[in-house]
Amino acid sequence: MMTFLLVCLCGGLGAMTRFVVNTSIQRWWNRSFPLSTFVINVIATFCAGIAAGAYAKGGVVDHSTYLLFVTGFLGGFSTFSTAINEMVFLLRTRKWAIGAAYIAATIIIPLLCVAAGWWIGSL
Template sequence: MTFILVCLCGGLGAMTRFVVNTSVQRWWNRAFPLSTFVINVIATFCAGIAAAAYAKSGVDHNTYLLFVTGFLGGFSTFSTAINEMVSLLRARNWPIAALYITATILVPLICVAAGWWVGSL
């Protein structure tokens, strides 16, 4: 049963990603892939909160799986971020590519730590 619920939560996460992605892209038409970046920032912050809650035994294992593996797994999109990095590099958009690569690696790490801190309060 957990398997099916994780799959359903993953589908909900993917639908949410679609809505956020479409919404951001409607008003953002610059080279920097803001929608994917925002999605991954939100996902990593929430993952940090969930990890802290799970570590403090505030959340059981199945709930953690449903949210992190299911919903956030469907919501976040590292593969799209990598594809966007490659597209920026192929277009020789060096400054935006460098900014996006750096931000995509560093900011989520900070977000997980911030989420863990918030979840530990």
């Protein structure tokens, strides 16, 4: 029961952090490309990769810490559903080039971030 509550708490902290980062970026970024969501998901995937690499290495990060950080904090921080909604919005408003770039960047860059994070975490 305690792990469940701690994951919930960490998820809430991640969501609050996402709100602060999202709001901060949106204050100065006034373009069609949804930079705030993109930056948040890039940070989250890189951190998840580091945590996964450290956990897979064994002895560096225990299961509870991994669960609290990745499932809790990063689960609340990252926002794939918002990214999908932004993709659909860009395409529905006929911003084809920005939409295509955002779709490609949202799929490719996070994959590279997880791989780089995993490599760093397993050193």
